[in-house]
Amino acid sequence: MGVEFVVDPELDDDLKARIVALWVDVTNGGGAVGFVAPVTGAEVWPTATAAFAGVEAGLDRLLIGLDDGELVALLFVTDNRFGLKDHWRVLKRVMVSPHAQGSGHGAALMRAAERLGRQMGLAALHVTVRGGKGTENFYARVGYREVGRIPGAIRVAPGDDRDDILMWLDLQQ
Structure with missing residues (x-):
């Protein structure tokens, strides 16, 4: 059975808890989604709450992937909060469960995000990638191109600075 993608699901307490649990699993599994392992749910909740608020306010969108009811993937499509950038969005917290x-x-999640972006009438999607993990290669395989790099912008630990890699998908092609 394939993954079912749902746009803007009801953000009830159960789903919020499952999102935070996935966020913790992804981070502790080596994912670069805003934290450095090890992390706990208590540490993730404040950032998650802010992300949920953007969705609940109607500014941002949430895309989740369910595999037989289990939350296995998600991302946030975030508004730029600046009128001159209304024609594109930023994908944040792109995650897939470590066991999946x-x-x-x-790749299916990114294709679903692309479909959503096109349905929204957007010109492009943007994602930032933490260097040092090779994740930019994944995004390149699904059609994103590197458009910039900020050397050493992400400090994951003292003496361990990573590039912030800017990736772009043109939806007008």
Whole structure:
């Protein structure tokens, strides 16, 4: 059975808790989604609450992937909050459950995000990638191109600075 993608699901307490649990699992599994492992749910909740608020306010969109009811993937499509950038959005917190890595769920999630972007009438989607993990290669395989790099912009630990890689998908092609 394939993954079912749902746009803007009802953000009830159960789903919020499942999102935070996934966020913790992805971070602790080596994912670069705003934290450095090890992380706990208590540490993720404040950032998650802010992300949920953007969705609940109607500014941002949430895209989740369910595999037989289990939350296995998600991302936030965030508004730029600046009128001159209304024609494109930023994908944030792109994550796939560690136990589902290599299953094609990540590529399917990105295709679903692209479909959503096109339905929204957007010109492009943007994602930032933490260097040092090779994740930019995944995004390149699904059609994104590197448009910039800020050297050493992300400090994951003292003496361990990573590039912030800017990736772009033109939806007008």
